[in-house]
Amino acid sequence: MNNFNYLRADDTEHAVALIGKETNSRFLAGGTNLIDRWKYNLTHPDTLIDLANIEELHQITETENGGLRLGAMAGNADTAYHPLVKKRYPLLKNTILAGASAQIRNAATNGGNLMQRTRCYYYYDHESPCNKRNPGSGCPATEGHNRLHAVIGHSENCIATHPSDMCIALAALDAVVQVTGAEGNRSIPFTEFHRLPGNNPSKDNTLRPGELITSIDLPAEGFAENYSYLKLRDRNSYAFALVSVATGLRLKDSKIEKANIAVGGIAHKPWRVQEAEDFLKNKRPDRDNFAQAAEIIMDGAEGFEHNAFKIPLTKRAIIRNGMMALNPQETQRPGAGPSR
C-alpha cells in the first residue's frame, strides 16, 4: 500500500480541474471499492480527490420529462429508501438492497457503484497474471477457478464479470449516465456505459480520462406495476450474483406491450438483448414465451469448466423472473431470492 495526498473538490468544475492537474489522481466517492483495491495493492493513487463537498451531486431530484435524477454522490441506501424510488422505481430499490451489506450501502454512492471493478479472484491477487490489471500478462481464469465468471460476451483476454446488482436495474430501466469533463458535458445511455473486454480488458467503461459522473437519470417509466429482481448466489445474502435478472413489463390486455430484461453475473457488463425484447412484444407473458426470449438472450453463450452451469441457470432464471414480475407484491423477497 502506498500513501497518498487528499484534496476536496468544491464543485464539479474544480473536481475536473484537479483531476487534470494532479498527477496520478483519482476521484474518491464512498471509497468502499477504491479503498479496498488500494489495500490489495491493485491501485496506487498519488492523490485522492474527495467529491463529498459537492452538494449538487448528493441530490435526488425530479426531471422535467417526468423522470428522476440520481446524484452521483447520493448514497445507495438513501437512493433505495427515497420515497420516489420506492414508489416509482421499486425494481431499482430491490437491486440496490440485494447488493453488498447495509453498512456498505450506507457509504457507497450511485456513481461509485458504476465504477466498481470485477471481483475476479485473479484480478484481486496481484501476484497472478491478469490482463485487466496488467495488460498482456494473460488470463488465468479461463483455465482456473471461474465459477463467478462470464459465459457470454467474453474474450480470450478476459472472462471477468461486472459485479453490480444496481447496474442491472439501471440497464433494464434505460437509465442515462450524465458526465462532465474538460471538454464539456455528455450523456451516455446506460447500456453503452460499460463495455465488453475485447482486446482491452483494462478498460471497464466508456468514460474518457478525467471525466466525472454527475448523475444517473431515470426515464419516467419505472415498471412499478410489473417488475422483479431475482438474484441467485452461493449464499443467501452478502454475496455476488452467480446469475441475476431484472425484468420490467408493461402489460396491456394480458399481453406484453414492452419488456425490458437485463441479466447480471454473466458478462463484463449488464446483458440486454433487444431482439429478445422485440420477440416478447404482443405476446402473452407465459413460461413458453419467456423461455423463447431466454434462448435469444443466451444465444452465443459459452461456459468454462466451473461455470457452464450458468447457461441453463440463466435461462431458467429469466423464465422464473418473468413470471415473478406478474405479481411483484407476492414474489419479491429481501435479498432478491426466488419467490416461495
Added chain:
Amino acid sequence: MKQTEKKLQYQTTLIVNGKTEKLTLPAWVSLLDALRHHLDLTGTKKGCDHGQCGACTVICDGKRILSCLTLAVAKDGSEIKTIEGVGSKENPHPLQRAFIEHDAFQCGYCTPGQICSALGMLEEGEAQTLEEIKDSLSGNLCRCGANANIIDAVTEVKANHYE
C-alpha cells in the same frame, strides 16, 4: 511504489461519542486505525480489514458504516459513535443486556460490530420482518456461530423498544 512527492499530514476533527478529538494524520489512515491507534478506542475491532466481516462497524452521522473502508480524513467534522458510546458497564444498552440474556456471543470479537450494526438497523427503521432483519444484519459475520441467538436478541429489543 513510485511516489511523485512527499505526502502530507492533515488536521482532522472527529466528534467521537460526543467528545471532540483533534488529530493530525496522513491521508491513508482508516477511521478504524484512527479510533484504535490514535484515540485508544479499541472496542471497535479489526477483522478482515476489507469490508467483508463487519467487525469494524461504527455509526457515523447516524448511519452504520465500515470504519476499515473509510478514510479518517474524509470524515472531518463527523459524529462517530463506537461501542464505547453505546451504554456503559453500569447502565448497558438494551441490546447489550439482550446479547447477554440470549447468549448471543461466544468469543465476543464480532460483538461490538454486531451491536453497532443492530443499533444502526433499529434506528434506520427499515427492516421489519424476521427475513428483513436477518438480511439487514448479514454484513456481520460470527464465526462462533451465535447468529441465531444474535437475531433473537435483536428481535426482542426491536419488539420491546422500537415499536
